[in-house]
Amino acid sequence: MSDAITYREAVIRALGDELEADERVVLIGEDVGAAGGVFKATEGLHARFGGVRVRDTPIAEQAIVGTVLGAAVSGLRPVGEIMFADFAGVCYDQIVNQMAKYRFQSGGQTTVPATLRMAGGGSLGFGAQHSQCVENWFLQTPGLKLCLPATPADAYTLLRAAIRDDDPVIVFEHKALYGIRGELRDDGLPIGAAEVVREGGDVTVVATQLMRHRAMEAAEQLAAEGVSCEVIDPRTIAPLDTATILTSVGHTGRLVCVQEAPAAGSWGQAVIATVAVAGFELLDAQPALIAADPIPVAYARTLEEATLPSVERIAAGIRSAIDA
Amino acid sequence: MSEARWGGLDREALLGLLRQMIEIRLFEDEVMKLFQRNLVRASTHLCQGQEAVPVGACSALEPGDTMTCTYRGHGAVLAMGTPLDRSMAEILGKERGVCAGRGGSMHLADLTVGAMGSFAVVGSHLPFACGTGLAAQVMGTGSVSVCFFGDGTTNIGAFHEALNLASVWKLPVVFVCENNLYGEYSPIASTTPVTELWRRAASYAMPSARVDGNDVLAVRAAVASARARAAAEEGPTMIEAMTYRHMGHSRSDPAAYRPEGELERWMQHDPIATFAAALPDHDAISEDDVEAVRHAAAEAVAGALERALSWPEPEPRHRFDHVWAAPA
Ligand SMILES: Cc1ncc(C[n+]2csc(CCOP(=O)(O)OP(=O)(O)O)c2C)c(N)n1
Ligand SMILES: [Mg+2]
Numbered sequence A: 001m002s003d004a005i006t007y008r009e010a011v012i013r014a015l016g017d018e019l020e021a022d023e024r025v026v027l028i029g030e031d032v033g034a035a036g037g038v039f040k041a042t043e044g045l046h047a048r049f050g051g052v053r054v055r056d057t058p059i060a061e062q063a064i065v066g067t068v069l070g071a072a073v074s075g076l077r078p079v080g081e082i083m084f085a086d087f088a089g090v091c092y093d094q095i096v097n098q099m100a101k102y103r104f105q106s107g108g109q110t111t112v113p114a115t116l117r118m119a120g121g122g123s124l125g126f127g128a129q130h131s132q133c134v135e136n137w138f139l140q141t142p143g144l145k146l147c148l149p150a151t152p153a154d155a156y157t158l159l160r161a162a163i164r165d166d167d168p169v170i171v172f173e174h175k176a177l178y179g180i181r182g183e184l185r186d187d188g189l190p191i192g193a194a195e196v197v198r199e200g201g202d203v204t205v206v207a208t209q210l211m212r213h214r215a216m217e218a219a220e221q222l223a224a225e226g227v228s229c230e231v232i233d234p235r236t237i238a239p240l241d242t243a244t245i246l247t248s249v250g251h252t253g254r255l256v257c258v259q260e261a262p263a264a265g266s267w268g269q270a271v272i273a274t275v276a277v278a279g280f281e282l283l284d285a286q287p288a289l290i291a292a293d294p295i296p297v298a299y300a301r302t303l304e305e306a307t308l309p310s311v312e313r314i315a316a317g318i319r320s321a322i323d324a
Numbered sequence B: 001m002s003e004a005r006w007g008g009l010d011r012e013a014l015l016g017l018l019r020q021m022i023e024i025r026l027f028e029d030e031v032m033k034l035f036q037r038n039l040v041r042a043s044t045h046l047c048q049g050q051e052a053v054p055v056g057a058c059s060a061l062e063p064g065d066t067m068t069c070t071y072r073g074h075g076a077v078l079a080m081g082t083p084l085d086r087s088m089a090e091i092l093g094k095e096r097g098v099c100a101g102r103g104g105s106m107h108l109a110d111l112t113v114g115a116m117g118s119f120a121v122v123g124s125h126l127p128f129a130c131g132t133g134l135a136a137q138v139m140g141t142g143s144v145s146v147c148f149f150g151d152g153t154t155n156i157g158a159f160h161e162a163l164n165l166a167s168v169w170k171l172p173v174v175f176v177c178e179n180n181l182y183g184e185y186s187p188i189a190s191t192t193p194v195t196e197l198w199r200r201a202a203s204y205a206m207p208s209a210r211v212d213g214n215d216v217l218a219v220r221a222a223v224a225s226a227r228a229r230a231a232a233e234e235g236p237t238m239i240e241a242m243t244y245r246h247m248g249h250s251r252s253d254p255a256a257y258r259p260e261g262e263l264e265r266w267m268q269h270d271p272i273a274t275f276a277a278a279l280p281d282h283d284a285i286s287e288d289d290v291e292a293v294r295h296a297a298a299e300a301v302a303g304a305l306e307r308a309l310s311w312p313e314p315e316p317r318h319r320f321d322h323v324w325a326a327p328a
Helices: A007-021 A045-053 A061-072 A085-099 A152-164 A209-224 A242-252 A267-278 A301-307 A311-323 B011-036 B052-058 B074-079 B084-091 B125-139 B151-155 B157-168 B197-204 B216-231 B262-267 B271-281 B287-310
Strands: A004-006 A025-029 A054-056 A077-084 A115-120 A145-147 A169-174 A181-183 A195-198 A203-207 A229-233 A236-238 A255-262 A288-292 B066-070 B115-119 B145-150 B173-179 B208-212 B237-242
Touching: A004 A007, A004 A152, A007 A025, A007 A045, A007 A077, A007 A152, A007 A169, A025 A045, A025 A061, A045 A054, A061 A077, A061 A085, A061 A115, A077 A085, A077 A152, A085 A115, A115 A152, A145 A152, A152 A169, A152 A181, A169 A209, A195 A209, A195 A242, A203 A209, A203 A242, A203 A311, A209 A229, A209 A255, A209 A311, A229 A242, A242 A255, A242 A267, A255 A267, A255 A311, A267 A288, A288 A311, B011 B052, B011 B074, B011 B084, B011 B216, B011 B271, B011 B287, B052 B074, B052 B145, B052 B173, B052 B216, B052 B237, B052 B271, B066 B074, B066 B125, B074 B084, B074 B115, B084 B287, B115 B125, B125 B145, B125 B157, B125 B173, B145 B151, B151 B157, B151 B173, B151 B197, B157 B173, B157 B197, B173 B197, B173 B216, B197 B208, B197 B237, B208 B216, B216 B237, B216 B271, B271 B287
Parallel strands: A025 A054, A025 A077, A077 A115, A115 A169, A145 A169, A203 A229, A203 A255, A255 A288, B066 B115, B066 B145, B145 B173, B173 B237, B208 B237
Antiparallel strands: A004 A181, A145 A236, A195 A229
């Protein structure tokens, strides 16, 4: 397989392949059916698989997630779409209290093969309630696996793996990435495996989604200045592949995390804390976290652009980590 | 002509309603053009075709009353008296916008006129409206809150929680459901078996009624009596206003799901055209008066647009403002 497709098409392909492969897979969400989803990430699936398996729900996020959970423990492998990731707030109880804890509370009587997809991320001018990266809202909840695909290949691989996984998985799609193109390959990298996406010797840069792409641009600029970045995409933040990150820091001695969400209580802080505890002696300098400012994402372009880490801000952050 | 036909309104008031509806229509024409010029970001949800609902409803309010609405809220916010230029500036993301460019098209708010907010997470403002009602009740202000929401919103939990609470506490709230037949791309019958949405209020022993939402005077009359009931401490009312959006759900929606002829049928019943055509039946209103209103509305919108465009963008260094009550 080596044809370039968009991230959006990769999502459709993953859903289609799983619906095809396993008749227990169903897809539910608001306008995911004939309309093909507001981000067009379910286009064609209703026509292919019919209204029993691909169905529109009312505007009712609690009902979507609760139904996915109930169906998952009753023989299906359901996928629920929460349109904008920000709306996870509406059904937070269903996700963190019900879905994440069902297996544990039952003493392991059943598995919960549930998948949720939701589109997050800023840079597009959607304002404070439609631009957030909400993955960190769930970091505190054992029982959930959290996937953050940055490329079409990972959108495909991780979503398929999520549907096949026997635990609840949330796949966070990024709105600003739906249109990017890349090769479709399923290299079998499982949930929980990071990928070294650029090799380098001076500094380890860990970044997800839109920030991975910006970090790669920054790495390119820095290469011209003689700084060699090793860029790692963790792909999933729960579970987190600390081994790959520690190995990298072992030969670079420096760590910079780049994320689109604000710093407090985030995966970037968790990575730094983990490396500080498990790999203190590997570090030649203090680690750095480049994150959004601790403010809501404004509608105005000038403000949003200043709030989210830019290529320039990332490059500057890496430079100061090198100089530290 | 009988007083009753004109809802007890005089010439000035009637022309005022027409003027507001036309201003909203023209305002949104400009928003659409700005969108096409890439000056409006992300998305915008026009209320074109539905103007009679906010204009009729807000005209029944008294000073001190409040209003909450949705991301399809340009009309409602303007109907409360929010200035055209500062509303346009907000949609352009300008510092002098009503929300200092922080909110944008989906979040217009102007608390100085009681426009408490445009809420973009479906259903989130119905409990908020209960809160404004609770404050009025506790403080004895006598003010009433009107809450606009769409047909699709009646399927989310917050709708049911809010109606139940408002009813059992007899909160002074008027819930106005703008039934434009679709929630995004889904016709209402595909997402609820209860398609006469006004009937849902009965679950909470709340009086309710369905009105022609494209008849500005009918909306006004229904809201006026609901307001009187709320002010008399008799509790909330739900009004279902039947209407239709001329445009798709948002700018990215060509509305291909509409059955053929549906839009054309509703265009025949356009709230502005029908009202403008009816007004000259009034003894004191001429065709020229209607024309003069059109002209004045167009001038007002053009002037507002020009000013809004000339105003500066927010300074990036001010982005930490407005997060906390005390300056950072
Ligand atoms: C909790 C939540 N779920 C989904 C959405 C996405 N969404 C925005 S508008 C809309 C449709 C709402 O329909 P309706 O209540 O009929 O209002 P209308 O747009 O027709 O005015 C949806 C599903 C949202 N904003 N919030
Ligand atoms: Mg609707």
